[in-house]
Amino acid sequence: MIEPNPAGEVWVFAEHQGGSLQEVVLELSGKARALADQLGVATGAILAGANIQGFPEQLIAHGIDHVYTVEDSRLTHYQTMPFARVVCALIAKHKPQIVLYGATSVGRDLAPRVASEMRAGMTADCTDLEVKDVTDPRTQKVHEKLLLQIRPAFGGNIIATIVNYDWWPQMATVREGVMPLLGSNPTRQGRILREPVGLADTLFPIRLIEQHIELRSVNLKGSRVIVAGGGGVGGKQNFQLIYELAGALGGAVGASRAAVDNGYIGKDHQIGQTGTTVRPALYIAVGISGAVQHRAGMEESAKIIAINQDPDAPIFSVAHYGIVGDLKKVVPMLIKALKDRR
Secondary structure, eight states: OBOOOTTOOEEEEOOEETTEEOHHHHHHHHHHHHHHHHHTOOEEEEEEESOOTTHHHHHHHTTOSEEEEEEOGGGSSOOHHHHHHHHHHHHHHHOOSEEEEESSHHHHHHHHHHHHHHTOOEEEEESEEEEEEEEOTTTOOEEEEEEEEEEEETTTTEEEEEOOSSSBSEEEEEOTTSSOOOOOOTTOOOEEEEOOOOOOGGGOOOOOOOOOOOOOSOOSTTOSEEEEEOGGGOSTTTHHHHHHHHHHHTOEEEEOHHHHHTTSSOGGGBBSTTSBOOOOSEEEEESOOOOHHHHTTTTTOSEEEEEESOTTOGGGGTOSEEEESOHHHHHHHHHHHHHHHO
16 A cells, blocks of 8 residues: 555556557556546556567557556566566555556456555446545545546446545556547657566466467457347347348447347357447447446447337437337348348
8 A cells, every 4th residue: 555645647557468558558548648637647557568669659649658667578478476566566666646457357367466465445347437526424524536436336236436535546447448549649758667676586487388369259349330139139040130230231240148148149249247348330239128237338339229129128218219129020121221222
């Protein structure tokens, strides 16, 4: 734990893999920039690894002021202990007030370890971040400009806002895709600061012999049009209609958790609180009831069309256009209309 430091920077852990920064890092860089501007402080990024050329400039272009680099050939592949040692050492030295991590497999492993080592508070899987004054209800003391860490709780039935008065730094993991990816500015100026961090060989108990990476079968985050099917589609065979409609629109196929759990489609297609967060230009929800967990992953789409037999389905509360009807009749009509128009 460090003493509360209102003058401290807003940091991002710069996770990278396969020669590129994770997209969530660039999303968080833009959010860190906005939070830092509200606080009147600088932004920073922790960048550790063996081959990190070009990454500092990319981070600076996306809003980072100071990039703290730790280069070591042993940091080629992620391991919990040495990376936690790097992050803890830099936090102790520079005393940032906020540290953000992507809610990736790496971020979800690293952030709790750092929080435990630093005796600091940490909120997992945030979907929004804000800075506001907060009054402690116990003492009535006003804490100025605290980080509000916002995330779904109790299975997505409520939205919780979590604050950290004094167990600093304020830390959070943030879900991929929930923060808009802002454009880069190659003319931005920043500083690259090389940091010496001693790493004992005992911190590296694992030796990587062979690595296999399974690529995602679908790029939901990059799709401008998504047609998603839910449990109401009724079966794997009926899901072919979802594929045909997506093909007619040149879009990607998504799904609710119910459709994935029922075996209609693979988990890579899942959208929602426990899947991918998307914000396409057009989102068509077919046979999806619209539970809050699913809406959390798609409600910021520019245009939402919902098709459902139940006129009271919650999905209609976020849809711009709703069609009440049997998807087996409605979807083929849409496909035919699109093909005839072509």
